[in-house]
Every structure is written in C-alpha cells, then in structure tokens.
Amino acid sequence: MDKSKPYPGSPVEARGQTATGRVITVTSGKGGVGKTTLTANLGVALAALGKKVVTIDADIGLRNLDIIMGLENRIVYDLIDVIEGRCKLRQAMVKHKQYQSLYLLPAAQTRDKTALKPVQMIRLAEALKKEFDFILIDSPAGIERGFQNAIAAADEVLIVTNPEISSVRDADRVIGIIEAKSKNIPAHLVLNRIKPEMIKRGEMLSADDVMEILAIKIIGIIPEDETVLIAGNTGNPGTAAKASIEFNNIARRLNGEPIPFPSYDDHPGFFQRLIRMFNNNP
Amino acid sequence: MTDKIAIKGIREGILATLTPHQAWLPLVDDLTQYIDQRGTFFRGARLVVDVSERAVDVENLTALKNALASRQVELVAVLSQNEITSSAAHELQLFTRLSEIPLPVRETRYPEHDDEMLVEDEDEDLEEDEEDVLPPMDSEEYGTVGVLVKRTLRSGRTIRSNGHVVVVGDVNNGAEIVATGDIIVWGKLRGIVHAGANGDENAIVCALDLAPTQLRIASHIAVPPDEDRKRKPNPEMAQVKNGQIEAVPWLSS
Numbered sequence: 001m002d003k004s005k006p007y008p009g010s011p012v013e014a015r016g017q018t019a020t021g022r023v024i025t026v027t028s029g030k031g032g033v034g035k036t037t038l039t040a041n042l043g044v045a046l047a048a049l050g051k052k053v054v055t056i057d058a059d060i061g062l063r064n065l066d067i068i069m070g071l072e073n074r075i076v077y078d079l080i081d082v083i084e085g086r087c088k089l090r091q092a093m094v095k096h097k098q099y100q101s102l103y104l105l106p107a108a109q110t111r112d113k114t115a116l117k118p119v120q121m122i123r124l125a126e127a128l129k130k131e132f133d134f135i136l137i138d139s140p141a142g143i144e145r146g147f148q149n150a151i152a153a154a155d156e157v158l159i160v161t162n163p164e165i166s167s168v169r170d171a172d173r174v175i176g177i178i179e180a181k182s183k184n185i186p187a188h189l190v191l192n193r194i195k196p197e198m199i200k201r202g203e204m205l206s207a208d209d210v211m212e213i214l215a216i217k218i219i220g221i222i223p224e225d226e227t228v229l230i231a232g233n234t235g236n237p238g239t240a241a242k243a244s245i246e247f248n249n250i251a252r253r254l255n256g257e258p259i260p261f262p263s264y265d266d267h268p269g270f271f272q273r274l275i276r277m278f279n280n281n282p
Numbered sequence: 283m284t285d286k287i288a289i290k291g292i293r294e295g296i297l298a299t300l301t302p303h304q305a306w307l308p309l310v311d312d313l314t315q316y317i318d319q320r321g322t323f324f325r326g327a328r329l330v331v332d333v334s335e336r337a338v339d340v341e342n343l344t345a346l347k348n349a350l351a352s353r354q355v356e357l358v359a360v361l362s363q364n365e366i367t368s369s370a371a372h373e374l375q376l377f378t379r380l381s382e383i384p385l386p387v388r389e390t391r392y393p394e395h396d397d398e399m400l401v402e403d404e405d406e407d408l409e410e411d412e413e414d415v416l417p418p419m420d421s422e423e424y425g426t427v428g429v430l431v432k433r434t435l436r437s438g439r440t441i442r443s444n445g446h447v448v449v450v451g452d453v454n455n456g457a458e459i460v461a462t463g464d465i466i467v468w469g470k471l472r473g474i475v476h477a478g479a480n481g482d483e484n485a486i487v488c489a490l491d492l493a494p495t496q497l498r499i500a501s502h503i504a505v506p507p508d509e510d511r512k513r514k515p516n517p518e519m520a521q522v523k524n525g526q527i528e529a530v531p532w533l534s535s
Contacts, residue, residue, distance in 0.1 A: 165455075169437050169456050172436045172437040172455070173438040175436055176435075176436030176438055176439055177438070179436070213454065215434065
C-alpha cells in the first residue's frame with residue numbers, strides 16, 4: 001500500500017483557464033457507514049481551506065445532510081423545487097452558518113428517488129461547476145435509482161467503507177458498477193471508523209486487508225470517534241476530536257497536498273517488518 | 283434454400299437436413315458453399331446434421347466435421363436411422379439424438395452493464411489455413427468454446443459460459459462463474475464457481491489462490507475449510523475424485 005503519493009489531479013493542474021469545479025460523489029452501497037458525515041465534514045474542511053464548496057443531498061425522501069450540517073431550520077426550497085422550476089438554484093442553496101463559501105443544496109423530504117433523473121443531476125452539476133470549486137454529492141445507500149442519480153454527474157468518487165466484511169463487500173459491488181459505467185472515473189477509498197486497538201489485536205480488518213480486496217487507492221483512514229456523533233447531533237461538523245483531523249487531511253489530499261497517512265496497523269517487530277517488506281514487493 | 287439442403291434454427295442450434303437423393307461429396311460442397319455465402323452468420327454456430335437413412339463412414343464424417351470447423355461451425359450431432367452413420371458419429375463423440383444435446387447456457391447481464399461485453403475473446407485464433415491437413419485428435423485442436431475475462435470480477439458480477447472461462451484477475455466474494463467447461467482464474471478466487479455445470483465430472487477449477495465461497499463441479503458441492511486469513515496463497519486445482527471434490531497443488535502436469 002502506497003501511502004506517500006499525493007492525491008492526483010490537484011485543482012491547480014486539473015483546471016486550466018476555464019475554471020470548473022470538481023464533482024465528487026460520496027457513496028458506499030451499504031448504509032450507515034458514514035457517507036453523510038464525511039460529506040458534511042469534507043464540506044467544512046474544504047471551505048476552511050478557502051474553497052467554494054456546495055454539498056448536495058441526493059437522498060431524496062430521507063434527507064439528513066442538513067441536520068449534520070446544522071442547517072435544517074434554514075431550508076426554504078430544495079433540490080426538487082429547483083429541478084421542477086419552482087425556484088431558482090440560488091434560492092435553494094443554504095449558506096453555512098460559519099463558512100461563507102460553503103452551501104448546502106438540500107433534498108426534498110416529501111418526495112422519493114423517482115422525482116429526480118440522472119440527466120437532471122448532470123445539468124445541475126454543470127451549472128454549479130461554473131461557480132464552485134467542489135461539488136460534493138451525498139449518495140443514498142443502495143445501488144438503485146438514488147445511487148444512479150448521485151453518480152451520474154460524478155467526476156470522481158469517494159467510496160466509504162467500514163473495516164467489516166459486509167460493508168467491504170457492498171463497496172466492491174459499487175466499485176464494480178461504477179467501473180462498468182465508465183472506467184475513467186477515479187474512485188478513492190475512505191476507510192471509516194477503524195479501531196486501532198482491535199486491529200493491533202488482529203480482530204479487525206486493517207487498511208491493507210481492505211485494500212487487498214478492493215484494489216483501489218486509499219485517500220483517508222478515519223479512526224472511530226464518539227465525538228463525531230455529538231458533532232452530528234448538534235449540527236457542528238468539523239468539531240470532532242480525533243476524526244476531524246483526518247477529515248481535514250482528506251480535504252487537503254483532495255486539494256493535491258501530499259499528506260502522509262498515520263499508521264493504525266499493528267506494530268510488528270523488526271523481523272516481521274523485514275519479512276513483510278519482502279512479501280509486499282510486487 | 284435448395285431442395286437438397288434444408289436449414290432451420292432449433293433450440294439446440296442450427297439443423298441442416300440433407301437429402302438422401304444426392305451423392306455425399308457434392309452435398310457437403312453445397313453445404314459449405316452455403317455457409318460461406320452467409321458470411322459470419324454461421325460463425326460459432328452449433329450445427330446438427332440430419333442425413334436420414336444415408337450411410338456415412340468415419341472418414342466422410344471427419345471430413346465434414348473438419349470442413350465445418352474450419353468455418354468455425356461446430357458439428358455437435360448427426361441424426362440418422364443408419365447403423366454405420368450412428369456408430370461413426372459415436373466414434374467422433376458426436377450426439378445422435380437431439381435430446382442428448384446440452385442446451386446452450388445464456389449469459390446473464392445486468393441492466394447497468396448493458397453497454398459492456400462479457401465475451402471478450404471469441405476463439406479468434408482458429409487457423410483456417412490448416413484445414414484438411416490432419417484429422418483432429420479432439421475438439422481442442424480447433425479451439426474450444428470459452429470466454430476470456432481480463433479484469434477483476436467484483437461482487438455482483440456473473441459470468442455464464444457454455445464452455446470454459448478464463449479470468450485474468452481476481453474473482454471477488456459475491457461474484458459468480460458458471461461454466462459447462464473448466465474455470466481457470468489467474469488471480470485470487472473468492473467467489474462462487476460452478477464448473478461442468480451440465481454434468482461434466484471431468485471439469486476442473488484452477489486458481490492461483492483457491493479460496494472460493496463455494497465450489498461446484500457437476501453436481502458436487504464443496505466448501506473449502508476455514509483457513510487462516512494470512513496463509514500463504516498457492517496455486518491449486520480442484521477436481522472430482524472418488525465422488526468428491528478434491529483440491530491439489532496446481533503443478534505442471
């Protein structure tokens with residue numbers, strides 16, 4: 001596993017004269033692995049880096065991103081209102097309380113996934129690309145219409161998985177679908193909620209284990225952190241103790257900075273490390 | 283087409299009925315000519331030939347089989363009421379009844395993969411200029427039906443083949459391969475595989491790291507023993523021996 005290389009395609013090299021934003025979809029297949037939390041925290045972290053960011057909640061009918069971002073009570077219009085022409089795009093976008101360059105485009109709560117078509121999502125993203133550096137799309141769980149909507153416009157994909165077999169399996173399925181759709185969409189892995197203690201005892205899949213199965217590049221390893229829950233309930237992303245450091249690191253890697261990965265793996269003795277070195281060389 | 287040869291599509295493939303009222307060799311010429319005229323229509327087809335009461339010996343039947351094979355048409359069965367023809371067909375391991383022919387297995391495609399080919403390589407390496415040089419030892423000389431998949435099969439992907447399947451890449455947990463022939467995986471095999479799906483007990487499954495969720499050969503089912511996750515992978519071959527599936531080190535043989 002190569003942890004030293006920077007994330008490719010920093011905005012500086014990827015964007016020439018015609019400044020267009022990057023559409024990044026956060027997806028996982030399985031529910032409850034931390035897609036929405038990652039989207040909200042990445043939004044805040046990228047805004048803190050001075051980027052113009054909009055987060056889109058593609059989970060029509062089960063909206064959550066607004067809660068995690070603490071913007072629930074500021075919503076007037078939503079994504080479907082925009083699509084169906086009841087308001088202008090600008091009117092539906094909710095500005096973040098703290099960061100002036102961060103916006104949320106909320107989902108409709110009273111509708112379902114069929115209210116949106118992939119092609120409408122692409123058009124929406126094209127419009128937002130002109131104005132924002134990052135368009136983060138929070139995908140619903142599953143591989144059905146909602147997921148298809150969420151990845152339709154994606155330039156890049158972040159696959160969120162937990163270090164457990166079932167979420168890795170679902171991630172594998174989702175990567176397969178995205179690859180079949182287009183081979184050119186870079187997919188990166190975010191391994192969420194790891195418990196270093198359990199990995200040391202050999203009771204939890206390590207980053208290397210997960211990467212061996214999924215065979216895609218990793219962009220973030222986030223430790224389990226109880227304060228993420230508190231931050232989510234109070235609508236204050238970016239304030240978790242341990243995890244926020246890693247959310248910030250992912251944002252900086254997305255931005256093209258070569259941030260090294262902290263090691264959460266077991267700490268083998270010198271001899272094992274030597275053996276591992278030999279074994280790992282391809 | 284003509285009054286000498288009747289062509290008809292059937293469940294088992296394509297049925298060619300040859301008139302008993304014409305000499306054999308011109309008739310074979312007519313048939314091959316007809317196939318040639320149709321361009322790629324017959325390529326990869328499974329042909330059943332009905333010769334009714336005509337006696338066709340091994341030599342003539344071999345010549346017909348080779349002539350068809352050189353046009354990438356597989357002769358699968360010869361229907362006849364004649365003893366000589368039937369025994370010649372048996373000698374060449376051809377079927378003599380429609381009911382004996384295994385039906386082609388269809389590929390399963392998922393809607394989201396519609397734009398993508400499952401079959402990447404369709405026996406293009408048949409050597410056309412070598413026809414009629416030597417009678418073939420068996421079908422392998424003319425290439426057997428199979429698919430080559432040059433990528434990792436992720437969860438949810440299914441490959442079905444009426445023939446062999448070769449995967450260059452891994453077969454992940456949740457992926458599935460069903461083949462009437464053998465399955466070779468140049469990578470890690472973690473998913474479900476079924477070789478010899480039409481009942482061929484001689485079918486084998488090989489992988490660089492053989493650790494499937496479940497392995498089936500013909501009607502036998504095996505679940506590999508629980509092993510240490512960190513064990514060192516080594517190439518293995520699974521086959522049916524003494525009525526059960528056995529995995530042995532995959533060595534050159």
